[in-house]
Amino acid sequence: MQFKNFDIAAFLQDNWQKKPLFLKNPWTVWHNPLEPNELAGLAIEEGIESRLVIQSEGSWQLEHGPLPDNRFDTLGTSCWTLLVQAVDHYVPEVAALIEPFRFIPNWRIDDVMVSFAADQGGVGPHFDQYDVFLIQGSGKRRWQVGGHCDENSRLIPHDELRLLAEFEAEESFICEPGDILYIPPGISHDGVAMGADCMTYSIGFRAPSRSDLIGHWCDDLLAEMQDDDRYADPDIEVQSNPGEISPHAVDRLHAMITEKMGDREAFARWFGQYSSSPKYSEIDWQPDDKVQMPALRKRLQQGAALSRNPASRFSFIRQNAGPLLLFVDGETIACADDMVRFAESLCAQNTVTINETETDSENVLNLILELLNRGCLAFDPVD
Template sequence: MKFAHFDTDAFLRDHWQKRPLLIRNPWGKWHNPLAPDELAGLACEEGVESRLISRDGIRLAMESGPLPEERFGELGKDPWTLLVQAVDHHVPDVAALIAPFRFVPDWRIDDVMVSYAVTGGGVGPHFDQYDVFLIQGLGTRRWRVGQLCDSATPLLPHEDLRLIASFDVTDEWDLEPGDILYVPPGFAHDGVATSDDCMTYSIGFRAPSRAELIEGWCDALVDAAADEDRYADPDLTTQLNPGEIRADAIERMHAMVTEALADREAFTRWVGRHVSIPKYPDMDWRPEEQLTQDAVGDLIADGAELSRNPASRFSFIRRPDGAITLFVDGEAYDCTAETADFAEHLCAGAMEQTAGLLAGSAEAVALITTLINQGSLAFDAED
């Protein structure tokens, strides 16, 4: 799917992480990529994160999946909503919805959550800590957008849902199939289905918190630190009061910490590994038997096509020397000139161009063999 009309530069300039925007059907030709029954089937599967939110009077209740198939037949006339995470990992046509939004870097993309609701269904007024594009797939939904919220915003008491206590509506729109609502982080919003068979596709974007980055980077430094890397004071002199922690000792210890934290090259490599860790690693594409480099080379020579595991994350960082480090599912691979072009095409998702780049390159075939055996890539089933 592609946009027939949408000014990406104007959107990034005027709206991205600034203010909400209603985008009336920008698709060349919209078609809903997933049937409601298929979504319900996913919610019944082990390993698929799903939630059922139903209304009992004025109170919302949440059940976590997997849901028994008969549960849907037990739902009464009260409004309800089904939410299923990472549907793009299971349905290629849903994954295709991401492509038009790749003006945002891939490492920021989280997943595509799909919701189904009957008339009146919704999850209540809330706010998120990430950007989201809400695509109306089927039926109609009324979206209301309100104030900018933060961690100090009062919430209603609820053990499962983070619902804001006071919702000050500033805008309201009715979305029809193909329409998109963009909501930046922190803006209160509430969507209520105004028809049965209402489906919405939520493309969310990750934004690591400062706390997450500090904790993750420090944990990595601690894991890598040698036991003998300790405080030392070979120039120690007698001090008047042995109970004092002198300024020179503080300076040494502060330097030990800040020098490690300030290692930009090591931090860059850690970031690449960190943001490429898959959110749902249970989609295991590892072959039953590990493939050899010779076997992979033969398949490539025969024209076999490769596919990326939809749960895997691929990114690269261009180093100051012009070389590339490829990051796949939390692992780092330094790529020479021989494999750099292939790594870039792999990250771009241009799988149809990989065969020519691999031809005759033992180093590239070795990389592919590693990625296949760790489950990040696979040859297409017919191959």
């Protein structure tokens, strides 16, 4: 799917992380990529994150999946919503919805959550700490958009749902199939289904907090530190007051921390691994039958293309000196010479065709073989 009338440059300048934007069906052709019964089928599967939100007489009930396969028969025809996370991992047609939004870097894209709501169903007024594009798949939903919220905004008491106790709409939009509503971080919003068969696709973006970055970066550093790397002061002098922690000691102690944390190259390598780690690391995507090099060569010589696993994350960092660093699912692969163009192509597009130079490169072939057998790549089923 592609856009026909979406000004990306204007959007980034005027709206991205600034203000909401409603787009009236900007697609060249829109079709809903998933049926409600397919979404329900995912919600009953082990290992797939799903939730059921039910509103009844002013109260909110939340159930976590996997849901019993007969649960939907008991829900009635109004005031409930099914949400399934990371549907793009399992349905290629849903993963394709991300492609037009690749003007945002790969590492910022999280996943596609899909919701199905009965008439008047919704999840209540709330705000997110990340950007989201809300694509109406089928049916209608009325979105009301309010002002900016933060951690001090008052919430309705609930153990799991973060719903606003006070919500005042400033704008209202009726979303029909193909329409898109962009919501920046912190902006309150509330969507309610208008009629049956309301499906919405939420493309969410990751925004690591400062505390997350510091905490995970420090954890990584600590794992590599030696216990005998300790404070030393061979030039110590007698102080007038032994109770004082001298400026010289503070400087030396502070340097012990900042020298490690200030290593930009080490941080870049760590962040590439951290940001490309799989959303659900417990899922094993490796193929049942390992690909062997002779079979790989034959398929590539026949012109077979390679497709990325939608659940895999690809990104890279250029270093000032040294090889390009390719990050795939939390692993670092150093790429030099003939591997560089291939690595860049992998990160730029979901499907890659290998040229003649690359099929003659042992380094490129070994990389392809490794990624195929890890389940990060697969032969394009079209071929």
